[in-house]
Amino acid sequence: LWWRLQNKPECLCLPLTVEFLGEQGVDAGGLRKECLHLVLRQLHTGTTLFTELEEWPGLLWFRPVSGRHSATAVPAPDHLLHDASWVDHLPEVAGAIVGIAAFN
Numbered sequence: 001l002w003w004r005l006q007n008k009p010e011c012l013c014l015p016l017t018v019e020f021l022g023e024q025g026v027d028a029g030g031l032r033k034e035c036l037h038l039v040l041r042q043l044h045t046g047t048t049l050f051t052e053l054e055e056w057p058g059l060l061w062f063r064p065v066s067g068r069h070s071a072t073a074v075p076a077p078d079h080l081l082h083d084a085s086w087v088d089h090l091p092e093v094a095g096a097i098v099g100i101a102a103f104n
Helices: 002-007 009-013 030-046 084-103
Strands: 050-052 060-062
Touching (some): 002 084, 009 084, 030 084, 060 084
Antiparallel strands (some): 050 060
């Protein structure tokens, strides 16, 4: 996703198609919704990017970033299939994922 943000941002406006490995199914919206739900839940529980608003319990919002953010659930790559610099740009990646979720 970080590579796409840098090199082909127009691709992020295309409809998302999801296919889970080992599962049969046609993506009529349910698989896409489940995938984005899992990704956003992992971002919420595994990073400090989001905060729950006190005024509206249950509503999450982006936490203001002061200095370096904490990403506790980002695994260290065991091979280099991607550019590892995306971890340094986690707020931008999270914003793109939220945008993809809203678009789809």
